[in-house]
Amino acid sequence: MSITTTDSIIRLVIALILGAIIGYERQAQNKAAGLRTHILVCIGSCLCMILSINIAMDHFMLYGYRNSDPERIAAQVISGVGFLGAGTILANQKARNVRGLTTAAGLWAVAAIGLVTGAGYLGTAIAGTVLIFVVLTVFVRLDLRLHDKHRVQYAVHMEMKNSVGQIRRLLDLLKEEHLKLESFHVLSEEDAPAAELELVLSAVHRLDDDEILAALMSLRGVRKAECSEIKTMKPSHTSGRPANT
Structure with a gap:
């Protein structure tokens, strides 16, 4: 059964909120990819997942076509977000060191959250957002301690x-x-x-x-x-x- 318009709107709003949580933390740290970038990535990936599922279900219901694969668009989203992640790293090339890896990984994770939200696994999406937020906020202290120690x-x-x-x-x-x-x-x-x-x-x-x-x-x-x-x-x-x- 295809995802209804109401369900799609609910999932998109949830994707906006979850992406904003991660984006707010990155914006507060003055990173290259901030609030709006993370929100757009999360909403866009959620849209792609909804579209992919609906296309597969419509082809099955209308034409009996059983070979539609809703995972194809999702796979392309993960690959496409890699270009955004590379951009956050290359933006710091003048510093002659590697920066932006955490933000790039965060964008990739936010894209995954959008896909999970679009697929309807809302509990998993919320849990993933909480864990990513904890890694970006709490684990940074551990990272600094390890840096100072070694x-x-x-x-x-x-x-x-x-x-x-x-x-x-x-x-x-x-x-x-x-x-x-x-x-x-x-x-x-x-x-x-x-x-x-x-x-x-x-x-x-x-x-x-x-x-x-x-x-x-x-x-x-x-x-x-x-x-x-x-x-x-x-x-x-x-x-x-x-x-x-």
């Missing part, structure tokens, strides 16, 4: 020639040395002959400060560099009473 951070103060391509050469050097640029701040004027920078770098394994300095000073145009490891402060659990020995 990476060592270094504060770098450096001066280098302010010329075209110098930043690109610096980023290429950091990539070769397996150092990740966490943040940077420019202290000098834009048209100054020398660029003064404050960087925060991180590495998977602890490196000697001299190793990092030697790598930075080997770069053409670097005039001065200072490096120190950032010590993470662990919370103290001691009380006013002396510990028992």
Whole structure:
């Protein structure tokens, strides 16, 4: 039996709400794909699923055609959303590192939610939305803890020639040395002959400060560099009473 217009509207409204829940979180994090993008993906995939089911049922009821496959359009939706996900990643290519993977995965998951909603499995769609929202909000804290636990951070103060391509050469050097640029701040004027920078770098394994300095000073145009490891402060659990020995 085909999906009625009333049922279709109900499913589309639910898809809008579920897509908005995920999109709101991405918008709050200032991501490339925000509220409207996630809503459109969820509603569009829901429409495709409803259309696919109705076409298959209509062909069966009118013509007795049993080979209509409602999964074909759904499969193309999953493939098509991959282009949107790639766009959120490529939009950050100037940063010279991979960003946007979580948003791309979120778009793909939201498309799946739309398909499930369109197919009529509303309970499953709601449960999937809740789990995705938990992953994006709660698990980010665990992600940050794992990042801080397994990476060592270094504060770098450096001066280098302010010329075209110098930043690109610096980023290429950091990539070769397996150092990740966490943040940077420019202290000098834009048209100054020398660029003064404050960087925060991180590495998977602890490196000697001299190793990092030697790598930075080997770069053409670097005039001065200072490096120190950032010590993470662990919370103290001691009380006013002396510990028992």
